[in-house]
Amino acid sequence: MTAPQRRSWQDIRDILRGQILDRSYRPGDKLPRDEDIAAALGCARSTVQRAMQDLVDTGLVARKRKGGTRVRPDPVTRATFDIAVTRVEVEATGATYGYELVSQARARTPEAVVARFGLKAPEEMLHVQALHLADAAPYVFEDRWISLASCGEIEAVDLSRQSANEWLVHHKPYSRIDLRFYALQADETLARQMQTAPGAALLVLERTTWLEAVPITTVRSVTRPGHQIVAQNEA
Template identity: 55%
Template sequence: MTDKQRHSWVSIRDSIREMILNSTYGPGDKLPRDEEFAAQFGCARSTVHRAMRDLAQSGLVERRRKGGTTVRRDPVTRATLNIPITRLEVEQKGSTYGYQLIRQSVQPTSPAIMANFALPEARPMLRVEALHLADSRPYIFEDRWICLETVPEITSVDLTRESANEWLVRNRPYSRCDLRLYARPGSANDSEILQSKPGDALFVMERTTWIGEAPITSLSAVAHPGYQLFTQG
């Protein structure tokens, strides 16, 4: 009795995931070809393909041309982080956003920033240190380097009024973003800026972006004690 109802790729995906879950296909096993699954489910290969692409993206299976599809031996947890503009993050929590430029100057790239960009030699960059506030309390301190060759217009932006964070995100989409997250103890300098106590544990987000091969910006954002980063399911 061939079922003639249409099958959504979501239901196909769930069926295949279920089979992997209940060990019909175990870790390392090769799955049937898309065409076979299509025949089995009574749907088109394109529908199976869509389902498979999703399973591959979520890290459950691996696909290789000619090699076929295999269940990953070492499943990974893949989570998508949503990092909004800081102002919006603050406002969404119902707080009043504040912004404060601390320092800005043109400098040659520091070794650490060169490493972030994987640059072989130093380039002129604008270094901007600024503080984001929530209800007048320090929220996130950012130490940002902006590549002047890639973003020359930044010099004509009044960074005392508009944060570089916001200007860049609105005016300079990027094609690649590297992220690094870690914790570090607050220094004396942190204490002063973030009004934290020395010895507080601070959450640090380092972000480096490119457009094509050209470096845009690299920054380290240090959050106030108690800050938490969530996934948006």
């Protein structure tokens, strides 16, 4: 069954992935060099290269110059998540988006925030608490600290009309982000904000951003009970 027509790098990738998945190549095994694969499959080395890069990106193989390509011995599940602006996320569900500013004040950063940013000492920042609503019910409660050194202009913005989330996304780019998930048991105050029972298990998304080494903002976003974060279907 000669393959006279062109084969795309995706085809090559799928063939190689198939051989790894059906254990023609096992974890730890070395694959042939790109050139030989290209000859065997009837394509150019650059096509194999592109396919290989994709397999590296998805965590299936590891490559080293001169060392060749090996099937990763420690398989990992690699997942990608897209986290949109809360308003967009709510509207995507078909619900009506609402927003309420809860509090806004300058304050010295507590230890937890100092640690998140990796600061040497506490400093004065803008502390903003706000509630995002879906069909008038609490959707996300966000507790945010914004660096005045890098985002002083935000003090001139009316955060009761536009969420800090949205303003920052459109005005303050970042180059580094720390993103983490964890579960939190709602205390009295939080339960009241989220209109749920004290003790409820809530999924929390914590995001801290910098532009180069300069802190921008850190948010703790507490989601409503039952909220799930789902990975994108990978290519």
